[in-house]
Amino acid sequence: MKIAVIGGGAAGLMAAATIVEADSEAEVFLIEKNEELGKKVIISGGGRCNLTTGFDDIKQILTKYPRGGKFLTKAMYAFPPKAVRNWFEAHGVTVKIEGDMRAFPVSDDGQDVVGVFEKSFKKGNVKVMINSAVEEIKKDKKGFSIKIKKRLKPLTVDKVILTTGGQAYRQTGSTGDGYTFAVELGHSITPLAPSLSAFHTKESWTADVAGLSFKKVELNIGKRTTVGPVMFTHKGVTGPAVFAMSSLIAFEELSTTNPILLTMDIFPDLKIDKLNAKLSLLLHNNPKKNLSSVLSLLVPKSLAMIVCDEVKIDFAKNAGQVSKKEVEVMVEWMKKTPLHIIARSAGEEFVTAGGVDLNEINPSTMESKKCPGLYLAGEILDIDGFTGGFNLQSAWATGRLAGTNLVLSHSTQS
Numbered sequence: 001m002k003i004a005v006i007g008g009g010a011a012g013l014m015a016a017a018t019i020v021e022a023d024s025e026a027e028v029f030l031i032e033k034n035e036e037l038g039k040k041v042i043i044s045g046g047g048r049c050n051l052t053t054g055f056d057d058i059k060q061i062l063t064k065y066p067r068g069g070k071f072l073t074k075a076m077y078a079f080p081p082k083a084v085r086n087w088f089e090a091h092g093v094t095v096k097i098e099g100d101m102r103a104f105p106v107s108d109d110g111q112d113v114v115g116v117f118e119k120s121f122k123k124g125n126v127k128v129m130i131n132s133a134v135e136e137i138k139k140d141k142k143g144f145s146i147k148i149k150k151r152l153k154p155l156t157v158d159k160v161i162l163t164t165g166g167q168a169y170r171q172t173g174s175t176g177d178g179y180t181f182a183v184e185l186g187h188s189i190t191p192l193a194p195s196l197s198a199f200h201t202k203e204s205w206t207a208d209v210a211g212l213s214f215k216k217v218e219l220n221i222g223k224r225t226t227v228g229p230v231m232f233t234h235k236g237v238t239g240p241a242v243f244a245m246s247s248l249i250a251f252e253e254l255s256t257t258n259p260i261l262l263t264m265d266i267f268p269d270l271k272i273d274k275l276n277a278k279l280s281l282l283l284h285n286n287p288k289k290n291l292s293s294v295l296s297l298l299v300p301k302s303l304a305m306i307v308c309d310e311v312k313i314d315f316a317k318n319a320g321q322v323s324k325k326e327v328e329v330m331v332e333w334m335k336k337t338p339l340h341i342i343a344r345s346a347g348e349e350f351v352t353a354g355g356v357d358l359n360e361i362n363p364s365t366m367e368s369k370k371c372p373g374l375y376l377a378g379e380i381l382d383i384d385g386f387t388g389g390f391n392l393q394s395a396w397a398t399g400r401l402a403g404t405n406l407v408l409s410h411s412t413q414s
C-alpha cells in the first residue's frame, strides 16, 4: 500500500510514525514544502515545545477546546495526554510536567520532539520529501494523484492523509493550502478566524506598565470569563487568560470605532467588600502618606499611579483625606478595570479557528465521509484549543487515529 501524508507538522509526523509502526510493509511518502520537518513544533512553547498537558481527566480536557471538543472525544480516549507522554518517553524524550500542568521535554528543546520522528523514519519505510509543495490532489478510481511543484510526474498513491495545518504563523509553512485541496475533494470549510492572540486596547495607559504581569487575573466579556496570567504590553494585554478570551471571541469583529469592552479583575480571589475593607484599613493606618504610596502596598507603584489617573483622584493627596466614595471608585476600577479591545495582534495568533467541517469526517477513524481513502488530522480541521499543550495534543491524537485506521482499513480490505 502506498500512502501520502501531506504536511510534515505534528499531525503528519504522528500519522506517518503510526503507520510505519503498525505496518512495516506500508510505503509512506511524507510530503513537506519546507526545507525541514516540524517547523511549528520546533518553535512551539517559545522553543520549549509544550507538547501536551499534564492533566489526565479527559472530560475536563475536552472543555479546553472552544471548537471541536465533542468531535475529539474518540481520538482523545484513543491517544490521551498520558499515552502521548508515554509515547515520547518510550521514544527517548523524557517529559516533565510543570506547576501549571504544561508538559515539556526535559531538554526544553522542541527539536528533540521532531528528532524522535526523524529517527523513526530513517528506520522505517518512510520516504521524507522535503522542499516539496503539493499543488493539487486528484482522486480517481485507483487512488490519488498528487501534483508536486517542480516535479514533472504526479505521485500516485492509494490513500492520503491531509495534515497541512491551519493558516496561523504562515512563515512556518502553514498557509492554508489544505483548505483548497479539501474543497476540491468535496469538503466544506467553516468560517476561519485567528485565535490565541494578544489584544490591542483603546486605552494607551497599558504602555506605561508594559511588562507588568499578574499570575492570576479574571477577564470578562459579557458572560464569558477566563482566569490566568496576564501581562500588559505597549499596545494592550497578552498572556494565557487573554489568549483564552481571544479564543472565545474568535469570530467577533473588532475595530477602533466598535471596540469590545473587556473588564479585568486583578484581585479575583478577593470579594469587592473585602478589597474595600483592605484599602480602607491601609489608608486609615497611614494617614500622612500620600495616596499613591498607600495604593502601592496593594498593587505595583506604576499601576497605583494609573489607578489614580484613571479615576481622577490626586495621587499626592494625603491618605487620611481620601473619602469613602473615592475608595469605592478605586476598588471598583481595580475589580473591573475597563479595557476596550480594538484589534487582535495581527499575524501573531497561534492557531486558526475554523477549518474542514467536522460533520464531513468520521470521528472514530478521521476518514472523510466525502472522499473515501482520504483522512484528515490536525489543525486543518475545525478544532482549536486553549494554550497549555491542547493544540499539539489534538494534532497528535487525530494524527494517530488517522494512521491507525488507515492501516486497519487496508488489512481488512486485503
Ligand SMILES: Cc1cc2nc3c(=O)[nH]c(=O)nc-3n(C[C@H](O)[C@H](O)[C@H](O)COP(=O)(O)OP(=O)(O)OC[C@H]3O[C@@H](n4cnc5c(N)ncnc54)[C@H](O)[C@@H]3O)c2cc1C
Residues within 6 Å of the ligand: 006, 007, 008, 009, 010, 011, 012, 031, 032, 033, 034, 037, 038, 039, 040, 041, 043, 044, 045, 046, 049, 050, 051, 052, 132, 133, 134, 135, 163, 164, 165, 166, 168, 169, 172, 173, 174, 175, 176, 177, 178, 349, 350, 351, 377, 378, 379, 380, 388, 389, 390, 391, 392, 393, 395
Ligand atoms: C508560535 C506558536 C507557538 C505554539 N505553541 C504551542 C504549544 O506550545 N503547545 C501547543 O499545544 N500548541 C502550540 N501551538 C499550536 C500548535 O503548534 C499547532 O496547533 C500544531 O502544530 C498544528 O499541527 P498540524 O500538524 O495540524 O499543522 P502544522 O504544524 O501547521 O503543520 C502543517 C505542515 O504542512 C505543511 N504544508 C502546508 N501546505 C503544504 C503543501 N501545499 N505542501 C506540502 N506541505 C504543506 C506546512 O509547511 C507544515 O509543516 C503554537 C503555535 C504557534 C504558531
